[in-house]
Amino acid sequence: MGEAMASRYDPQAAEPKWREAWADAELFKAKSPADAGDAPKAYVLEMFPYPSGRLHMGHVRNYAMGDVVARHKKAKGYNVLHPMGWDAFGMPAENAAMERGVHPGDWTYQNIAAMKAQFAKLGLSLDWSREFATCDPDYYGEQQRLFLKFMEKGLVYQKKAKVNWDPVDNTVLANEQVVDGKGWRSGAPVEQRELVQWFFRITDYAEDLLEEVQKLERWPEKVRTMQANWIGRSEGLQMRFPIVGQVPEGQDSEIEIFTTRPDTLFGASFIALSPDHPLTIKMAADNEDLEAFRAECAKVGTSEADIEKAPKLGFDTGMKVVHPFRPEETLPVYIANFVLMGYGTGAIFACPAHDQRDFDFARKYDLPILPVVKPADKDAASEHWVSSGDGDDMSAAYTGPGTIMNSEFLDGKAIDQAKSVAITKIEEMGLGEGTVNYRLRDWGVSRQRYWGCPIPVIHCDDCGIVPVPEADLPVELPKDVSFDKPGNPLVHHPTWKNCTCPKCGKPAQRETDTLDTFNDSSWYFTRFASVDDPEERAYWLPVDQYVGGVEHAVLHLLYARFFTRAMRDVGEVDLPSGEPFAGLFTQGMVTHETYKSADGGWLQPSEIEADGDGWIERESGKPVTVGAIEKMSKSKKNTVDPDNIIVTFGADTARWFVLSDSPPERDVEWTQSGAEGAARFVQRVWSVFNTLSEATDPGASSDSDAAIALRRVSHKAVQAIDTAIEEFRFNSAIATVHEWTSALKKAEQGGDDVLSARFEGASMLARCLTPFMPHLAEECWSLIGGEGLCSAAAWPVVEDSLLVEDSVTLPIQVNGKRRAEISVAKTASKDDIEATALNEPAVKAFIDGKDIKKVIVVPGRIVNIVV
RNA sequence: GCGGGCGUGGUGAAAUUGGUAGACACAGCGGACUUAAAAUCCGUAGGCCCUAAUCGGCCGUGCCGGUUCAAGUCCGGCCGCCCGCACCA
Numbered sequence: 042m043g044e045a046m047a048s049r050y051d052p053q054a055a056e057p058k059w060r061e062a063w064a065d066a067e068l069f070k071a072k073s074p075a076d077a078g079d080a081p082k083a084y085v086l087e088m089f090p091y092p093s094g095r096l097h098m099g100h101v102r103n104y105a106m107g108d109v110v111a112r113h114k115k116a117k118g119y120n121v122l123h124p125m126g127w128d129a130f131g132m133p134a135e136n137a138a139m140e141r142g143v144h145p146g147d148w149t150y151q152n153i154a155a156m157k158a159q160f161a162k163l164g165l166s167l168d169w170s171r172e173f174a175t176c177d178p179d180y181y182g183e184q185q186r187l188f189l190k191f192m193e194k195g196l197v198y199q200k201k202a203k204v205n206w207d208p209v210d211n212t213v214l215a216n217e218q219v220v221d222g223k224g225w226r227s228g229a230p231v232e233q234r235e236l237v238q239w240f241f242r243i244t245d246y247a248e249d250l251l252e253e254v255q256k257l258e259r260w261p262e263k264v265r266t267m268q269a270n271w272i273g274r275s276e277g278l279q280m281r282f283p284i285v286g287q288v289p290e291g292q293d294s295e296i297e298i299f300t301t302r303p304d305t306l307f308g309a310s311f312i313a314l315s316p317d318h319p320l321t322i323k324m325a326a327d328n329e330d331l332e333a334f335r336a337e338c339a340k341v342g343t344s345e346a347d348i349e350k351a352p353k354l355g356f357d358t359g360m361k362v363v364h365p366f367r368p369e370e371t372l373p374v375y376i377a378n379f380v381l382m383g384y385g386t387g388a389i390f391a392c393p394a395h396d397q398r399d400f401d402f403a404r405k406y407d408l409p410i411l412p413v414v415k416p417a418d419k420d421a422a423s424e425h426w427v428s429s430g431d432g433d434d435m436s437a438a439y440t441g442p443g444t445i446m447n448s449e450f451l452d453g454k455a456i457d458q459a460k461s462v463a464i465t466k467i468e469e470m471g472l473g474e475g476t477v478n479y480r481l482r483d484w485g486v487s488r489q490r491y492w493g494c495p496i497p498v499i500h501c502d503d504c505g506i507v508p509v510p511e512a513d514l515p516v517e518l519p520k521d522v523s524f525d526k527p528g529n530p531l532v533h534h535p536t537w538k539n540c541t542c543p544k545c546g547k548p549a550q551r552e553t554d555t556l557d558t559f560n561d562s563s564w565y566f567t568r569f570a571s572v573d574d575p576e577e578r579a580y581w582l583p584v585d586q587y588v589g590g591v592e593h594a595v596l597h598l599l600y601a602r603f604f605t606r607a608m609r610d611v612g613e614v615d616l617p618s619g620e621p622f623a624g625l626f627t628q629g630m631v632t633h634e635t636y637k638s639a640d641g642g643w644l645q646p647s648e649i650e651a652d653g654d655g656w657i658e659r660e661s662g663k664p665v666t667v668g669a670i671e672k673m674s675k676s677k678k679n680t681v682d683p684d685n686i687i688v689t690f691g692a693d694t695a696r697w698f699v700l701s702d703s704p705p706e707r708d709v710e711w712t713q714s715g716a717e718g719a720a721r722f723v724q725r726v727w728s729v730f731n732t733l734s735e736a737t738d739p740g741a742s743s744d745s746d747a748a749i750a751l752r753r754v755s756h757k758a759v760q761a762i763d764t765a766i767e768e769f770r771f772n773s774a775i776a777t778v779h780e781w782t783s784a785l786k787k788a789e790q791g792g793d794d795v796l797s798a799r800f801e802g803a804s805m806l807a808r809c810l811t812p813f814m815p816h817l818a819e820e821c822w823s824l825i826g827g828e829g830l831c832s833a834a835a836w837p838v839v840e841d842s843l844l845v846e847d848s849v850t851l852p853i854q855v856n857g858k859r860r861a862e863i864s865v866a867k868t869a870s871k872d873d874i875e876a877t878a879l880n881e882p883a884v885k886a887f888i889d890g891k892d893i894k895k896v897i898v899v900p901g902r903i904v905n906i907v908v
Numbered sequence: 909g910c911g912g913g914c915g916u917g918g919u920g921a922a923a924u925u926g927g928u929a930g931a932c933a934c935a936g937c938g939g940a941c942u943u944a945a946a947a948u949c950c951g952u953a954g955g956c957c958c959u960a961a962u963c964g965g966c967c968g969u970g971c972c973g974g975u976u977c978a979a980g981u982c983c984g985g986c987c988g989c990c991c992g993c994a995c996c997a
Contacts, residue, residue, distance in 0.1 A: 049947085266912055267992055275996075300997060313997090351995075379995040389997045397909085398995055480996055594992080702920050702933065710920070715934055722933090724948085768924080776922070776932035786949090852928040857978050859928050897977050903927040907977050 050727035050820065052691025059819040059832075060164055068833055069115075069166040071122040074580040083119040084581045085111040086566055088589030088597070091128045092174070094152035096159040096683050098631040098673055098711060099590070102699040105813075106628055106771070107588045108165045109700070112812040113766045115166065116836040122581050124569040125160070125167045127153050127174035130181075130558045134492045139524045145492040146520070149176055159684060163692050164815045166832070171569050175561035176492070180568065182515025184560060185497035189508045190611040192498075196242045199506070202485060206234035211528035213489050233339075238487040239496060239554060243603045247272055247479040249619070250602055259624035261706070264594045271595045273480025277301035278464050279386065280473025282312060282362035285371055292323060296362055296374065299385030299478055303467065304459035307448035308392040308413035310403060312362055312374045313355070317382035324358060331356060331376065338378040353402045354378040365472050366449065377402060385478055393438065400438040414443040414456065484600065486557045489529040491522055493555030501542035501549040510543050516551070529553055562597055563604035566621060567614055579615040583623045591627035598625070626769055629708040631699060633679040635668035643678040646713070670710050681711050690720040693814035697722070700771045700813065722779070723817055726810065729785045730821040733803055736796060738825070743794040749843075751795055754784045755802035756843040762809045763836070775813070781806060800825060805837040853878045854905040855887040863904075871898045878904045 063069065072080070087107035090100060111123040127149075134145035153174060160167070173180050191197050205214040209227035213236065243250075251272045254265050280303075281295035288294050296312055314321050316338040325331040334356040354377070361371040372390070379398050380389055393403035394412040403410050416439055445451040450466075451459045464475040487496070495516045497509040509516055519537040522530040531537060531553040542549035570581035589597075606619035636644040638658055649656045649665050656665040673680045686695045698719040703709040742748060758781040765774035785802050788795050803825050810818040811831055822831035846867060851874065853861040861883035865874050875896050878884060884906065891908040898904050 263912055263991080270911060270993060273993090273996065277997085298997085302997075353995085377995095379997090381996065384996045391997085396997070398997075401995095478996080480993095591991085704921080707920095712920095712934075715920085718934060721948090728948090764924085770924090772920090772932085773922070773924095779932055850928090854928085854978075862928080895977060897927090899927060903978080905927080905977050 048728075048731070050724055050731075050817065052693060052723070052816065053688075055820045056162070056164065056691055056693070056816040059816045060161070062819070062830060063166075063832055066830060066833065068830065069121075069123065069168050070170055071124075071168050071581075072120045074577060077120040080118055080120040082122070082581060083111075083114040083586070084122045084566075084570070084584045085114060085586045086122075086124065086569070086584045086588070088587070088593065089126045089128050089562070089565060090156065091131060091133075092149055092152040092156055093133065094155055096156055098681055098683060098695075098699065101163065101683050101695055102631050102709065103588060103590070103628055104160075104163060104165055105696040105699055106626070106705055106769075107586075108163075108696075108815075109766060109771060109812040110586050110588070112166050112815065112832070113763075113836070115832075116808065116811065116834065118835065121166075122569070123165075123167055124171040125165075125169060126172050126565060126569065127176075128558070128562050128565070129153065129174035129176040130493045130555075130561055132490065132492070135490065135524065142524075144520070144522075146176065146518075149174070149492075162684075162687050163696070166815070173565075173568065175494075175558075175565065178515045178517050180565075181494040181561070182517075183568070184494050184556070184564070185509070185514050185516060186511060187564065187608065187611075187613065188556070188560075189497060189511070190613065191241065191607050192508060194607070194611050196245065196607050196610075198240055198242065198483075199237055200240060201235050202238045202240075203233045204236050204238065204485070206232045206236075208232055209527070213487070236487075238485050239556075240483040240485055241603070241607075243484045243600075244479060244481055246603055246606050247274070247481050248477075249606065250481075250599065253618065253620060254602070257620065257623075257625070260622075261591075261625065261627055264591065264598065264625060264627060267594045268599055271481065271599065275301050275478050275480075277476065277478060278303040278460075278467060278473055279476045279478075280365070280467050282365070282372070282390065282472075284374075285361040285363060293320065296320065296388055297386045297473075298388045298390050299476070300390060301478075302392060302395065302460070303463035304445055304448075304451065304454075304456050305392040305395050305413050306364075306366060306390070306463055307445075307451065308394050308411045309364060309372055309390045310393055310399075310409040310411060311372050311391050313377035313380045313389050313391055313402070314358075314374065315380040315382040315387040316376055316378060318376075318380075318387045320388075321376050331358075334376065351378070353398065353405055355402060355406050357406070365467060365470060373408070375402075375406070383482065384480065395438050395440055397438040397440070411447065412439070413445055413448050413451075414439060415446045416441055416443045484557075484603070486560060487554040488557050489532075489553070490555050491518065491524075491530040493558055494560060495531070496552040496554050496556060498552045499540055499542060499549045500552065501545060501547060503547060504542055504544040504549075507542055507544050507549070513543075531555070559596060559600050560604075563600045564608065566601075567605070567608065575615065582614065582616050583618070583621050586624040586626065587622040588626045588628060590630070594627065598622070626705070628705050629703065630672045631711055632670045632708050633673050633681060633711045634670050635677050635679045637666045637668055639663045639665075643676070645678045646681065672708075673711070686716065690716060691723070691816070693817045694720045694723055697775070697814055701775045703772060705769050705771050722782075723814065725786070726782055726806070726814075726817060727821060727824075729782060729789075730803055730807070730824040732789055733799060734824040736800075738800040739793070739797045742797045742801065745794040747788075747791055748795045748798040751784065751788050751791075751798040751802060752840075753843050753846070754781060755798070755805050756839050759805050759809055759837045760839050760844060763839075766812065771813075778806070778810065778813075807831050808834050808837050849901055851878075851901075852903055853881060853884050854903065855884060856907060857905060860884055860887055867901075869900070871900060874898050874900065874904060878906065 085107055087103050111121050115121045129149050134149050137143050137148045138145045175181065188197065207214050207227055207229055209229040214231060251269060251274055254268045257265060277300050279297065279299050281297045283295050298312065316335045325335055338354060356376040358374045358376060360374040362374060364370040364372055380387065391399035391402065393399040393408065393410040395414055400410065442456060445454050445459045451462060454462065467473045468475065495518060497514060497516045499507045499509060501507050519534050522534055524530060526533055538551040538553055540549055540551055541547065566584050567578060567582060571577035601621050605614060605616055605621040608614040609616050609619050633646065636649050636656065638644050644658065644665060648659055650659050656667060657663060658665055671677060671679060683695060694716060698716050699709055701719060702715060758777050761777045762774045765771065765777065785799060785806065788799050804827060807818045807822040807827060808831060815832055819831045827834065848864050848866050850862050850864050852859050853863060861881045863877050863881055865877055875898050888906060888908050893906060893908055895907040
């Protein structure tokens with residue numbers, strides 16, 4: 042029996058074939074600025090992956106989105122840079138080394154190879170010629186050179202700082218690695234330890250980072266707000282309160298505080314120091330009670346719930362300070378657990394009447410509460426104090442707007458005005474100055490870890506800290522390390538850290554800390570732009586469209602913004618604004634239902650099968666509970682392996698589905714039936730082209746109504762898809778493709794007069810499908826004899842005349858309710874439309890015998906008759 | 909507590925400047941083709957009421973109110989959910 046003519050599209054055969062064709066044509070290689078001609082540039086980038094070894098559906102969605110943008114830009118004539126690489130340093134490699142005895146480097150490069158093979162199957166338009174991994178010595182050597190340049194510029198310093206210390210693993214943990222006060226790996230309670238750490242002066246750029254982030258119009262509002270809150274600017278007064286009486290030798294005679302409410306200075310009732318304030322520590326040295334109090338404060342957990350419940354704790358030092366405006370008055374100095382050492386100066390003045398925390402504290406320790414702000418409206422006043430007598434009647438602190446009272450020279454002023462008057466006065470008295478305080482703190486970059494970029498400095502007993510000379514870079518990680526001892530293998534290595542001082546030649550020691558891996562991802566996009574050509578770097582930067590998860594809204598995206606500024610200021614990159622990413626899109630996650638077996642364990646989707654309305658375990662037949670729809674994760678076993686999907690349906694189906702159902706910024710739920718639906722659609726599209734492949738394009742277009750109608754559908758669809766892609770509304774673009782395909786399918790019933798319009802539509806459809814389903818588009822393109830490769834073809838040109846209709850259908854409302862529809866010429870005048878509408882039988886039924894009060898005619902939109 | 913976002917059918921969602929609410933898809937239902945199945949194609953679908961059926965009517969975008977000829981969209985006030993930050997002075 043002869044083989045029947047193929048009536049189905051076979052992705053398994055077609056997809057590899059077309060990828061090979063693209064590779065042969067070097068289609069996705071970015072052109073150098075010199076070769077680009079007049080084409081504008083478009084740098085499209087997705088956040089590069091950590092090489093865990095397996096691609097997951099979240100990757101597929103992320104890279105599919107970037108690919109839509111990159112391929113669309115290419116079709117629109119841009120010179121596109123769309124590179125890929127590996128964020129390759131990090132803890133999982135060391136954990137693998139500890140658990141399985143593999144070298145972190147071997148483990149990482151094996152994972153890269155495995156993932157690259159998976160990447161290849163997705164049909165992404167990537168320029169692999171610029172690939173690198175951040176653990177390549179070439180890359181981190183360059184990072185070390187940048188570090189030294191930053192150091193020269195004064196952007197790097199060392200200081201003692203508190204860190205999270207895991208006493209079992211003997212290492213510092215990042216804040217994210219501390220879960221409920223315990224180490225995420227060891228489960229041991231984390232201790233606070235003081236260690237000498239390296240810091241970047243990101244706070245030098247706080248103002249600029251804050252100001253500029255507001256101007257990034259192509260960033261999501263949410264991310265801009267999160268960064269602004271993280272930087273946390275507040276204007277206020279930094280001032281000193283003189284301590285009354287004799288102070289012990291070597292101790293400051295003043296206490297410096299920061300406040301945003303200098304207008305309430307007359308309401309001050311005490312001073313509070315942080316338990317970690319240097320003065321507190323000094324006093325505690327010879328005061329057992331105070332030391333015990335400090336220990337008590339340290340016990341309170343750091344989790345949100347703990348802080349919520351934590352009562353206000355205080356310790357009276359017996360010390361007093363002088364009130365600046367009322368020298369005869371003194372204020373007691375307390376140690377209070379709610380005062381943080383990490384913000385401002387670690388000390389505050391308290392005005393209980395107008396700050397809830399101060400209020401709670403004052404109530405507990407029976408301190409005066411003196412109202413100095415009179416609320417603007419009576420309701421607010423009565424809520425906060427029962428009668429206008431003395432402050433004891435207050436029920437809560439009043440923090441709203443109002444007028445200053447009980448405050449001598451500030452009386453009667455509005456809060457803002459009072460603030461500036463108070464600041465000026467304190468400045469005149471020489472007790473302080475108006476300042477701006479940021480929540481943002483300098484970036485601690487030291488990690489006591491092996492698998493990271495070594496910090497390129499040498500410690501010499503005589504010369505102190507000496508930078509490694511540029512000629513000696515990169516400072517490479519030693520290959521022969523062991524992980525059998527806890528702690529940093531670089532410290533345990535027998536010889537690596539021994540060296541000679543570049544300055545004096547005496548024996549010296551290398552820094553054994555490595556850089557936080559966020560450094561690696563803070564400048565990789567500049568390296569993609571060019572390894573060593575500053576002009577090419579300047580040509581590509583900034584990234585025009587960056588795509589990634591919102592989980593990086595603060596850390597990565599803030600560090601990168603700092604890095605490009607620092608690089609600019611040391612002359613490493615020509616980027617005046619300092620902004621690395623002109624456009625940012627944060628995509629949603631891929632979620633999936635979760636399943637639990639009768640004994641409570643999680644089950645994989647593949648372990649269950651349908652049974653009537655419910656689900657049962659495939660093996661045992663036991664009932665399965667369907668749980669919440671959650672982010673795909675190994676622990677909940679609700680992952681779907683992209684490789685399996687590609688084998689079953691093809692890459693195009695996977696790409697299509699993750700983009701089709703939800704708006705890109707929202708989560709999308711992976712469902713088997715949804716994927717099957719996408720696969721069905723692939724066949725449907727293919728059949729449109731397969732049917733045409735048996736016909737010949739007559740070339741000249743008929744002007745029959747049916748042909749023109751079909752052409753209108755096609756041209757409007759191209760237009761709609763174009764804008765939808767530009768606005769990141771991929772789900773809308775996909776809906777349009779569905780409608781368009783149905784119209785082409787229907788046209789198969791038409792006669793020869795629509796044949797040309799069908800060919801035109803198909804040719805346009807193939808090109809519009811390319812960003813989403815590039816393999817299928819290519820196959821379809823070849824079925825209708827398209828010229829060259831579809832992935833290289835230009836975006837279809839729309840004929841404007843086909844976008845506007847000759848006649849329009851208008852709904853007719855009577856009193857705002859739709860009663861009829863009329864069809865009128867596009868050019869019809871308002872009067873004509875009104876006359877036609879009033880003559881419509883369905884309308885007459887509602888207006889007969891009534892007074893027409895008004896007729897609103899919005900041409901092209903609607904008619905509303907008011908009776 | 910502060911900041912941001914969201915609330916529309918059984919489900920995911922459309923509706924771009926106020927102008928026919930529910931496009932498109934998933935699941936469902938009905939039908940065609942088939943010996944049968946798969947595959948494919950076509951149709952149907954917010955709720956309630958009236959009717960034998962058609963026709964028709966009313967209600968409907970979290971709740972209450974407002975502006976307007978017209979509100980998912982704008983304004984005021986509530987309720988609920990999600991995300992981020994959080995004793996930040």
